[in-house]
Amino acid sequence: MSTDRAPLRLGTRKSLMATTQSQLVADALSQRTGLAVELVGVTTQGDVSKALLAQMGGTGVFVSELRDRVLSGEVDFAVHSLKDLPTGAAEGITLAATPRRDDPRDALCGPAKLADLPRGARVGTGSPRRVAQLLALRPDLEVVPIRGNADTRLGKVTSGELDAVVLAYAGLTRIGRLEAVAEVFETEQMLPAPGQGSLALECRSDRPELAGLLGTVDDAATRAAVLAERTVLAVLEAGCSAPVGAYAAEREQELHLTANVVSSDGTRQIRLSARGHRDEAERLGRDLAHRMLGLGADQLMGERTIEPR
Ligand SMILES: NCc1[nH]cc(CCC(=O)O)c1CC(=O)O
Incomplete structure:
Protein backbone atom coordinates (compact mmCIF):
# COMPACT_ATOMS: atom_id res chain seq x y z
CA MET A 1 0.00 0.00 0.00
CA ARG A 100 -19.92 -4.74 13.07
CA ARG A 101 -22.97 -3.39 14.82
CA ASP A 102 -22.96 -1.99 18.35
CA ASP A 103 -25.64 -2.82 20.91
CA PRO A 104 -28.93 -2.31 19.02
CA ARG A 105 -31.16 -1.84 22.08
CA ASP A 106 -33.05 1.13 23.46
CA ALA A 107 -32.27 2.43 26.92
CA LEU A 108 -34.33 4.20 29.56
CA CYS A 109 -32.40 7.12 31.02
CA GLY A 110 -33.39 8.56 34.35
CA PRO A 111 -33.37 7.84 38.08
CA ALA A 112 -35.31 4.54 38.02
CA LYS A 113 -36.19 1.51 35.95
CA LEU A 114 -39.45 1.56 34.02
CA ALA A 115 -41.33 -0.56 36.59
CA ASP A 116 -40.23 1.81 39.37
CA LEU A 117 -41.33 5.07 37.73
CA PRO A 118 -44.37 6.60 39.47
CA ARG A 119 -47.84 6.35 37.90
CA GLY A 120 -48.25 8.91 35.13
CA ALA A 121 -44.52 9.61 34.97
CA ARG A 122 -43.43 11.90 32.13
CA VAL A 123 -41.18 10.08 29.65
CA GLY A 124 -39.69 11.90 26.67
CA THR A 125 -39.19 10.52 23.18
CA GLY A 126 -39.74 11.83 19.66
CA SER A 127 -40.08 8.41 18.08
CA PRO A 128 -43.57 6.97 17.36
CA ARG A 129 -42.04 3.49 17.62
CA ARG A 130 -40.79 4.18 21.15
CA VAL A 131 -44.02 5.93 22.14
CA ALA A 132 -46.14 2.96 21.08
CA GLN A 133 -43.92 0.37 22.73
CA LEU A 134 -43.59 2.40 25.95
CA LEU A 135 -47.38 2.65 26.21
CA ALA A 136 -47.67 -1.09 25.55
CA LEU A 137 -45.42 -1.67 28.59
CA ARG A 138 -46.82 1.12 30.80
CA PRO A 139 -50.19 2.53 29.57
CA ASP A 140 -50.27 5.01 32.46
CA LEU A 141 -47.19 6.94 31.31
CA GLU A 142 -47.42 10.43 29.94
CA VAL A 143 -45.26 10.32 26.84
CA VAL A 144 -43.86 13.72 25.95
CA PRO A 145 -42.60 14.45 22.42
CA ILE A 146 -39.05 15.85 22.45
CA ARG A 147 -36.43 16.83 19.89
CA GLY A 148 -32.77 17.69 19.95
CA ASN A 149 -29.56 15.73 20.33
CA ALA A 150 -29.05 13.13 23.04
CA ASP A 151 -27.36 15.57 25.43
CA THR A 152 -30.25 18.02 25.15
CA ARG A 153 -32.72 15.22 25.85
CA LEU A 154 -30.78 13.96 28.86
CA GLY A 155 -30.71 17.54 30.13
CA LYS A 156 -34.50 17.51 30.40
CA VAL A 157 -34.24 14.72 32.98
CA THR A 158 -31.51 16.48 34.94
CA SER A 159 -33.59 19.67 35.02
CA GLY A 160 -36.65 17.79 36.26
CA GLU A 161 -38.76 18.66 33.22
CA LEU A 162 -39.08 14.94 32.50
CA ASP A 163 -38.86 11.79 34.64
CA ALA A 164 -37.00 9.82 31.98
CA VAL A 165 -36.11 9.69 28.29
CA VAL A 166 -35.56 6.78 25.91
CA LEU A 167 -32.45 6.80 23.70
CA ALA A 168 -30.41 4.31 21.71
CA TYR A 169 -27.84 2.57 23.89
CA ALA A 170 -25.27 2.70 21.06
CA GLY A 171 -25.53 6.46 20.81
CA LEU A 172 -25.18 6.87 24.58
CA THR A 173 -22.02 4.76 24.45
CA ARG A 174 -20.58 6.95 21.70
CA ILE A 175 -21.17 10.19 23.61
CA GLY A 176 -19.94 8.70 26.89
CA ARG A 177 -23.24 9.01 28.77
CA LEU A 178 -23.86 5.43 29.89
CA GLU A 179 -24.05 6.65 33.50
CA ALA A 180 -27.48 8.06 32.63
CA VAL A 181 -28.90 4.62 31.78
CA ALA A 182 -31.34 3.14 34.30
CA GLU A 183 -32.42 0.17 32.21
CA VAL A 184 -31.57 -1.37 28.88
CA PHE A 185 -34.71 -2.77 27.26
CA GLU A 186 -34.52 -6.34 26.05
CA THR A 187 -35.66 -6.65 22.43
CA GLU A 188 -38.66 -8.65 23.71
CA GLN A 189 -39.81 -5.50 25.55
CA MET A 190 -38.86 -2.92 22.98
CA LEU A 191 -37.91 -3.84 19.44
CA PRO A 192 -35.25 -1.46 18.07
CA ALA A 193 -35.55 0.63 14.92
CA PRO A 194 -34.33 -1.14 11.80
CA GLY A 195 -30.57 -0.59 11.58
CA GLN A 196 -30.25 0.85 15.08
CA GLY A 197 -26.72 0.62 16.45
CA SER A 198 -25.07 0.15 13.08
CA ASP A 219 -19.19 -7.14 8.67
CA ALA A 220 -21.19 -9.64 6.63
CA ALA A 221 -23.45 -10.70 9.50
CA THR A 222 -24.35 -7.09 10.27
CA ARG A 223 -24.99 -6.39 6.60
CA ALA A 224 -27.40 -9.33 6.32
CA ALA A 225 -29.18 -8.40 9.54
CA VAL A 226 -29.75 -4.77 8.61
CA LEU A 227 -30.79 -5.72 5.08
CA ALA A 228 -33.51 -7.96 6.51
CA GLU A 229 -34.64 -5.24 8.95
CA ARG A 230 -34.66 -2.45 6.39
CA THR A 231 -36.51 -4.58 3.86
CA VAL A 232 -39.33 -4.96 6.38
CA LEU A 233 -39.44 -1.18 6.71
CA ALA A 234 -39.32 -0.64 2.94
CA VAL A 235 -42.17 -3.07 2.24
CA LEU A 236 -44.29 -1.57 5.00
CA GLU A 237 -43.52 1.75 3.31
CA ALA A 238 -42.92 3.27 6.66
CA GLY A 239 -40.42 6.08 6.98
CA CYS A 240 -37.93 6.50 9.81
CA SER A 241 -40.69 7.94 11.95
CA ALA A 242 -43.12 5.02 11.64
CA PRO A 243 -43.88 2.75 14.60
CA VAL A 244 -41.99 -0.18 13.09
CA GLY A 245 -39.49 -2.21 15.07
CA ALA A 246 -37.25 -4.81 13.47
CA TYR A 247 -34.26 -6.72 14.73
CA ALA A 248 -32.26 -9.54 13.18
CA ALA A 249 -29.22 -11.42 14.43
CA GLU A 250 -27.49 -14.67 13.65
CA ARG A 251 -27.80 -17.58 16.02
CA GLU A 252 -26.33 -20.95 15.15
CA GLN A 253 -25.67 -19.83 11.60
CA GLU A 254 -29.23 -18.78 10.96
CA LEU A 255 -30.54 -15.26 10.66
CA HIS A 256 -33.42 -14.69 13.09
CA LEU A 257 -35.65 -11.73 12.26
CA THR A 258 -38.42 -10.25 14.41
CA ALA A 259 -40.53 -7.26 13.44
CA ASN A 260 -43.51 -5.47 14.90
CA VAL A 261 -45.90 -2.63 14.40
CA VAL A 262 -47.72 -1.24 17.41
CA SER A 263 -50.76 1.02 17.41
CA SER A 264 -49.95 4.53 18.59
CA ASP A 265 -51.76 3.97 21.92
CA GLY A 266 -49.84 0.75 22.52
CA THR A 267 -52.94 -1.44 22.82
CA ARG A 268 -52.57 -3.48 19.64
CA GLN A 269 -49.52 -5.10 18.15
CA ILE A 270 -48.57 -7.31 15.23
CA ARG A 271 -45.31 -9.10 15.90
CA LEU A 272 -43.84 -11.87 13.76
CA SER A 273 -40.56 -13.74 13.51
CA ALA A 274 -38.83 -15.74 10.80
CA ARG A 275 -35.46 -17.31 10.24
CA GLY A 276 -33.34 -18.33 7.31
CA HIS A 277 -29.91 -18.17 5.75
CA ARG A 278 -28.12 -14.80 5.68
CA ASP A 279 -27.98 -14.97 1.86
CA GLU A 280 -31.77 -14.75 1.89
CA ALA A 281 -31.96 -11.74 4.19
CA GLU A 282 -33.92 -9.63 1.75
CA ARG A 283 -36.48 -12.32 1.01
CA LEU A 284 -36.80 -12.99 4.74
CA GLY A 285 -37.63 -9.34 5.36
CA ARG A 286 -39.98 -9.08 2.40
CA ASP A 287 -41.93 -12.22 3.30
CA LEU A 288 -42.24 -11.18 6.93
CA ALA A 289 -43.52 -7.73 5.98
CA HIS A 290 -46.09 -9.23 3.61
CA ARG A 291 -47.31 -11.54 6.36
CA MET A 292 -47.63 -8.49 8.63
CA LEU A 293 -49.62 -6.66 5.97
CA GLY A 294 -51.84 -9.72 5.66
CA LEU A 295 -52.60 -9.40 9.36
CA GLY A 296 -53.53 -5.72 9.01
CA ALA A 297 -50.23 -3.97 9.71
CA ASP A 298 -51.23 -1.06 7.47
CA GLN A 299 -54.36 -0.39 9.55
CA LEU A 300 -52.33 -0.53 12.75
CA MET A 301 -49.85 2.01 11.42
CA GLY A 302 -52.68 4.38 10.57
CA GLU A 303 -54.28 4.93 7.22
CA ARG A 304 -51.56 4.87 4.62
CA THR A 305 -51.41 3.60 1.06
CA ILE A 306 -49.33 0.57 0.41
CA GLU A 307 -47.95 0.29 -3.10
CA PRO A 308 -47.71 -3.29 -4.33
CA ARG A 309 -44.12 -4.47 -4.76
N1 LIG B 1 -32.29 9.61 14.87
C1 LIG B 1 -31.24 9.97 15.75
C2 LIG B 1 -30.27 8.88 15.98
N2 LIG B 1 -29.68 8.23 14.96
C3 LIG B 1 -28.88 7.25 15.48
C4 LIG B 1 -28.99 7.32 16.87
C5 LIG B 1 -28.34 6.43 17.85
C6 LIG B 1 -27.23 5.57 17.39
C7 LIG B 1 -27.64 4.42 16.49
O1 LIG B 1 -28.77 3.95 16.51
O2 LIG B 1 -26.76 3.97 15.74
C8 LIG B 1 -29.85 8.36 17.19
C9 LIG B 1 -30.25 8.82 18.53
C10 LIG B 1 -31.20 7.91 19.25
O3 LIG B 1 -32.08 7.30 18.63
O4 LIG B 1 -31.13 7.82 20.48
Missing part, protein backbone atom coordinates in the same frame (compact mmCIF):
# COMPACT_ATOMS: atom_id res chain seq x y z
CA SER A 2 1.50 3.36 -1.00
CA THR A 3 2.05 5.74 1.88
CA ASP A 4 2.33 8.92 -0.21
CA ARG A 5 -1.38 8.81 -1.05
CA ALA A 6 -3.53 11.73 0.00
CA PRO A 7 -5.63 10.90 3.06
CA LEU A 8 -9.14 9.61 2.49
CA ARG A 9 -11.62 12.34 3.32
CA LEU A 10 -14.45 11.12 5.54
CA GLY A 11 -17.54 13.33 5.56
CA THR A 12 -19.36 13.48 8.87
CA ARG A 13 -21.84 15.60 10.75
CA LYS A 14 -20.19 17.63 13.48
CA SER A 15 -22.16 16.41 16.52
CA LEU A 16 -20.24 14.55 19.22
CA MET A 17 -22.07 11.33 18.39
CA ALA A 18 -21.30 11.65 14.68
CA THR A 19 -17.64 12.59 15.07
CA THR A 20 -17.05 9.86 17.64
CA GLN A 21 -18.48 7.13 15.44
CA SER A 22 -16.71 8.55 12.39
CA GLN A 23 -13.36 8.56 14.22
CA LEU A 24 -13.88 4.91 15.18
CA VAL A 25 -14.45 4.10 11.51
CA ALA A 26 -11.42 6.17 10.48
CA ASP A 27 -9.18 4.33 12.95
CA ALA A 28 -10.44 0.90 11.87
CA LEU A 29 -9.94 1.78 8.20
CA SER A 30 -6.41 3.09 8.78
CA GLN A 31 -5.55 -0.06 10.63
CA ARG A 32 -6.88 -2.34 7.91
CA THR A 33 -5.61 -0.44 4.86
CA GLY A 34 -2.61 1.54 6.09
CA LEU A 35 -4.19 4.69 4.64
CA ALA A 36 -4.60 7.96 6.48
CA VAL A 37 -8.22 9.04 6.99
CA GLU A 38 -9.18 12.61 7.76
CA LEU A 39 -12.53 13.76 9.13
CA VAL A 40 -14.29 16.56 7.27
CA GLY A 41 -17.07 18.06 9.39
CA VAL A 42 -20.10 19.07 7.35
CA THR A 43 -22.61 21.57 8.66
CA THR A 44 -25.97 20.66 7.16
CA GLN A 45 -29.07 22.83 6.84
CA GLY A 46 -30.68 20.52 9.39
CA ASP A 47 -27.97 21.41 11.92
CA VAL A 48 -28.33 25.12 11.22
CA SER A 49 -32.09 25.45 11.48
CA LYS A 50 -34.46 23.36 13.59
CA ALA A 51 -37.42 24.85 11.77
CA LEU A 52 -35.94 23.84 8.44
CA LEU A 53 -35.29 20.37 9.78
CA ALA A 54 -38.97 19.88 10.61
CA GLN A 55 -39.98 21.38 7.30
CA MET A 56 -37.62 19.19 5.30
CA GLY A 57 -38.88 16.03 6.96
CA GLY A 58 -36.62 14.92 9.76
CA THR A 59 -33.22 13.30 9.78
CA GLY A 60 -33.22 12.48 6.03
CA VAL A 61 -31.90 15.98 5.43
CA PHE A 62 -28.60 15.21 7.19
CA VAL A 63 -28.14 12.17 5.03
CA SER A 64 -28.87 13.85 1.72
CA GLU A 65 -26.48 16.73 2.39
CA LEU A 66 -23.64 14.36 3.22
CA ARG A 67 -24.48 12.42 0.07
CA ASP A 68 -24.25 15.62 -1.97
CA ARG A 69 -20.71 16.14 -0.65
CA VAL A 70 -19.85 12.57 -1.68
CA LEU A 71 -21.32 13.04 -5.16
CA SER A 72 -19.49 16.35 -5.69
CA GLY A 73 -16.20 14.74 -4.69
CA GLU A 74 -15.72 17.14 -1.78
CA VAL A 75 -15.33 14.08 0.44
CA ASP A 76 -14.46 10.51 -0.54
CA PHE A 77 -17.05 8.82 1.61
CA ALA A 78 -19.54 9.51 4.37
CA VAL A 79 -20.37 7.77 7.64
CA HIS A 80 -24.03 7.75 8.69
CA SER A 81 -26.06 6.12 11.45
CA LEU A 82 -27.67 3.42 9.37
CA LYS A 83 -31.07 3.86 10.96
CA ASP A 84 -31.20 7.43 9.62
CA LEU A 85 -30.86 6.30 5.98
CA PRO A 86 -34.05 6.32 3.90
CA THR A 87 -34.88 2.82 2.65
CA GLY A 88 -34.78 3.75 -1.04
CA ALA A 89 -31.49 3.57 -2.97
CA ALA A 90 -29.72 6.87 -3.72
CA GLU A 91 -28.69 7.54 -7.31
CA GLY A 92 -24.92 7.22 -7.76
CA ILE A 93 -24.28 6.14 -4.16
CA THR A 94 -23.06 2.74 -2.96
CA LEU A 95 -23.34 1.31 0.53
CA ALA A 96 -19.71 0.19 0.74
CA ALA A 97 -19.64 -1.14 4.30
CA THR A 98 -21.66 -1.79 7.43
CA PRO A 99 -19.16 -2.32 10.26
CA LEU A 199 -23.20 2.50 10.79
CA ALA A 200 -23.13 2.94 7.03
CA LEU A 201 -20.15 3.90 4.86
CA GLU A 202 -21.23 5.36 1.54
CA CYS A 203 -19.15 6.33 -1.49
CA ARG A 204 -19.76 7.06 -5.15
CA SER A 205 -20.88 4.07 -7.22
CA ASP A 206 -18.26 4.91 -9.86
CA ARG A 207 -15.39 4.33 -7.42
CA PRO A 208 -15.26 0.52 -7.06
CA GLU A 209 -11.62 0.60 -5.93
CA LEU A 210 -12.53 2.90 -3.04
CA ALA A 211 -15.58 0.78 -2.23
CA GLY A 212 -13.21 -2.18 -1.99
CA LEU A 213 -11.01 -0.34 0.51
CA LEU A 214 -14.02 0.68 2.61
CA GLY A 215 -15.24 -2.91 2.41
CA THR A 216 -12.34 -3.98 4.62
CA VAL A 217 -14.37 -2.82 7.65
CA ASP A 218 -17.60 -4.48 6.48
